[in-house]
Every structure is written in C-alpha cells, then in structure tokens.
Amino acid sequence: MGVFLIDNEKVYNYTDLLASLNASCQYYPLYKTADIYAYFVNLIQSLITNKPLVLLDSDLNPSEIDGVDESMVNVAETVEHAHYANMEDVVAALQQSSSEITIFTSGTTGQPKKVIHSVSTLTRSVRTGDRYKGQIWAYAYNPTHMAGLQVFFQAFENLNTLINVFNKQRSEVYELIAKHQVTHVSATPTFYRLLLPYEAAYDSVVRVTLGGEKSDQNLYDNIVKIFPSAKINNVYASTEAGSLFAAKGDCFQIPEKIRGMFAVVDDELLIHKSLLGRSDSFKFEGDYYHSGDLIEWVDKEQGLFRFKSRKNELINVGGYKVNPGEVENVLLSIEGIKQVLVYGKANSVLGNVLCADIQLQEGSTLTNVDIKKALASQLQDFKIPRRIKFVEEFELTRTGKLKRS
Numbered sequence: 001m002g003v004f005l006i007d008n009e010k011v012y013n014y015t016d017l018l019a020s021l022n023a024s025c026q027y028y029p030l031y032k033t034a035d036i037y038a039y040f041v042n043l044i045q046s047l048i049t050n051k052p053l054v055l056l057d058s059d060l061n062p063s064e065i066d067g068v069d070e071s072m073v074n075v076a077e078t079v080e081h082a083h084y085a086n087m088e089d090v091v092a093a094l095q096q097s098s099s100e101i102t103i104f105t106s107g108t109t110g111q112p113k114k115v116i117h118s119v120s121t122l123t124r125s126v127r128t129g130d131r132y133k134g135q136i137w138a139y140a141y142n143p144t145h146m147a148g149l150q151v152f153f154q155a156f157e158n159l160n161t162l163i164n165v166f167n168k169q170r171s172e173v174y175e176l177i178a179k180h181q182v183t184h185v186s187a188t189p190t191f192y193r194l195l196l197p198y199e200a201a202y203d204s205v206v207r208v209t210l211g212g213e214k215s216d217q218n219l220y221d222n223i224v225k226i227f228p229s230a231k232i233n234n235v236y237a238s239t240e241a242g243s244l245f246a247a248k249g250d251c252f253q254i255p256e257k258i259r260g261m262f263a264v265v266d267d268e269l270l271i272h273k274s275l276l277g278r279s280d281s282f283k284f285e286g287d288y289y290h291s292g293d294l295i296e297w298v299d300k301e302q303g304l305f306r307f308k309s310r311k312n313e314l315i316n317v318g319g320y321k322v323n324p325g326e327v328e329n330v331l332l333s334i335e336g337i338k339q340v341l342v343y344g345k346a347n348s349v350l351g352n353v354l355c356a357d358i359q360l361q362e363g364s365t366l367t368n369v370d371i372k373k374a375l376a377s378q379l380q381d382f383k384i385p386r387r388i389k390f391v392e393e394f395e396l397t398r399t400g401k402l403k404r405s
Contacts, residue, residue, distance in 0.1 A: 128158055
C-alpha cells in the first residue's frame with residue numbers, strides 16, 4: 001500500500017494506518033493533539049465504529065467555546081474491536097458510518113459556534129473512482145475544520161497521499177511540492193498570497209482549489225504562473241453547510257438539482273435547512289438560513305452569481321456602505337502589494353474612517369502617496385482609505401484566513 005501522510009519528514013504508509021486501527025480498542029470523543037497522524041487515526045477510528053466525535057483545535061482553550069467539558073478532553077472510551085483485512089474495507093466502513101461529528105466555526109469574526117454534521121453532509125462533494133487514484137495533496141488546512149475535513153475525505157476515500165503544508169513557510173511549501181511532486185493543492189486565498197511573489201513554476205500540480213475567502217484576478221494570474229499545468233477552481237463551502245458548489249473564474253453556479261434550495265433576499269444568499277448540519281445557533285426565516293453572504297446575479301436562470309461581501313463586513317463611511325473586499329481587490333492589483341486588510345475605525349463625524357493595513361512584497365518601495373494616487377484613478381473618494389499602515393505580517397485565524405476582528 002502507498003503513502004498516507006507525510007508530516008515533518010515523517011512518512012506514514014497505509015500499512016501503518018491499517019495496523020494502528022487494528023491495534024486499537026479505544027478512541028477519544030473529545031481529542032486535542034498537535035500530532036496530525038494521531039488525530040487522523042482517532043477520526044477514522046470514531047467513524048468506522050460509529051461513535052460521536054467533537055473536533056478541537058490543538059491550541060484551543062475549552063473555555064473559549066460553550067458546551068465543552070474540559071475534564072473530558074483526551075479521555076479515552078473503549079470501542080468494539082474489529083479487524084480489517086485491508087484499507088478498502090476501512091474506507092467502506094467509513095462511507096457507511098452513522099457517526100455525528102461536531103465542529104466549531106472559526107470565521108474571521110465572532111465567537112466559535114457548534115455545528116453537528118453527519119458523514120453524508122461532510123462528504124457531499126467527494127468523488128471516487130479510478131480517475132482519482134494516485135493523487136498527491138498538499139494539505140494546507142487545519143484538519144479540525146470544514147475545509148480540512150473535506151480535503152481529508154476526498155484524499156482518504158481514494159487512498160491518496162497527504163503532504164502536510166499547513167502553517168509552513170513559503171520556501172518549505174515549495175520544497176515539499178517539488179520533492180513529492182504534489183498534484184493537488186486546496187487552500188485559502190491567504191495561503192496562495194503567502195507564496196508570492198512568483199519565482200518558479202511547478203508543473204506537477206494539475207488542480208488548484210481556492211475557498212474560504214474572496215479572491216481576486218491578480219491572485220488568479222499569479223497562480224497560473226506558479227502552477228501553469230493546473231485547472232483552477234473556487235469552492236463555496238461553510239461550516240454550517242459543507243461544500244455546496246464550485247466556480248471557474250469569479251462566477252459560482254448553483255447546481256440545477258439543488259437550485260430550488262436557495263433564495264436571495266436583499267442581496268443575501270439564503271440556504272434551505274435541508275442542506276445544513278445541526279446547531280442551536282442557527283436562526284431561520286421559514287425554512288431558510290441567512291448565510292450572511294451578499295451576492296449579485298450574473299444569470300439568475302442558470303444559477304450564476306458573484307460574491308460581493310460578507311453582510312457584517314460592510315463599513316459605514318459618512319452614510320455610504322463600503323465593501324472592504326472591493327477596496328482590497330483594487331489594492332491587491334497594485335504592483336508591489338502582497339496582502340491587505342481594509343477595516344473601519346469608529347469616528348464621531350463619519351461613523352467610521354476607512355483604514356488599510358498593507359504588506360508589501362519584498363523589495364517594493366511603494367509609499368502611502370503612491371498607493372493613494374493609484375487608488376484615486378479606480379475608486380470613489382469615500383472608498384479610499386484615509387489611514388494606511390505598512391505591516392510585516394498579518395494575524396491569521398486557526399483556519400489560515402485573515403483575522404478581521
């Protein structure tokens with residue numbers, strides 16, 4: 001059997017994984033560990049024995065979230081022992097699992113919320129078959145969150161290889177991609193921006209997927225240079241609903257078979273409750289859940305739309321509603337800018353003053369004046385940040401997104 005996981009130069013084969021599963025008679029319902037291999041063993045063990053599981057970040061203080069008994073973290077429970085002859089039998093047991101998995105939201109703002117999913121909602125987008133064999137995935141997500149789970153299921157159900165690159169430095173990510181001839185990368189736009197500026201092409205990568213944040217054309221153009229052989233997909237997924245649809249370019253398309261399960265009210269995308277996990281925090285309007293995502297239709301009949309922003313991220317500047325994502329896209333199109341964060345600071349006259357934190361690319365000599373001059377030709381005056389601060393790096397969430405709170 002082939003390689004299951006490579007983490008910090010440690011190689012775990014599927015033979016090792018099968019032996020670990022067959023040797024164990026226990027699992028941890030609430031498990032907290034920085035050892036990604038041990039985490040995956042516990043995850044698979046819970047699923048193939050139909051046991052419930054609560055996923056916790058390795059650096060999480062249980063007091064940060066409601067409903068977690070700290071005394072029960074990393075306390076083992078006995079499970080009925082079963083011997084599996086091969087990994088195909090393990091995958092089959094996982095696919096038929098009746099387990100419920102509890103995960104916590106960790107968006108860019110707000111306190112984590114608990115959402116309970118079944119294996120069927122978590123694996124809605126998984127594809128299996130001969131065409132998916134032999135893939136090598138750069139594992140660029142936190143494994144305890146929705147995107148990390150979805151990449152894991154897609155790779156594991158096809159007995160693919162995972163190369164852990166989450167929270168690695170730029171040079172190390174490129175080294176691992178080249179050394180292991182990675183074929184698939186799925187990550188946040190923030191992750192891909194950390195790979196800039198472009199220096200070399202990596203032809204082994206045939207598929208690049210972005211998700212979790214709004215992207216921009218400049219980033220797409222650079223990804224094409226870095227991974228010239230890759231098809232690029234943008235995925236819409238959420239902790240509440242799992243993966244729902246994908247895009248090519250900046251337009252998403254709702255699949256025809258589920259098109260009737262969405263509504264748009266005041267530009268906000270609403271999702272039918274049948275597509276969601278379970279959570280006490282969900283608030284419904286009839287049978288629909290407010291996603292908080294503002295969209296604009298490109299072709300309503302075909303289900304094509306673009307994202308505009310998160311509803312709670314709009315900034316009131318002198319009575320105008322400013323979409324920080326729009327301003328960020330323009331900033332990111334300026335040569336020499338690597339990453340940006342646009343936000344509002346309270347102001348007694350305007351409501352908010354628009355601010356921008358900017359990380360320049362190495363060697364860039366851009367000044368405050370240069371940036372404002374470039375913005376003046378592309379944005380209305382009220383959308384131009386009044387305060388610009390140059391920063392060395394940005395704080396990220398546990399899922400690798402820009403932290404906006």
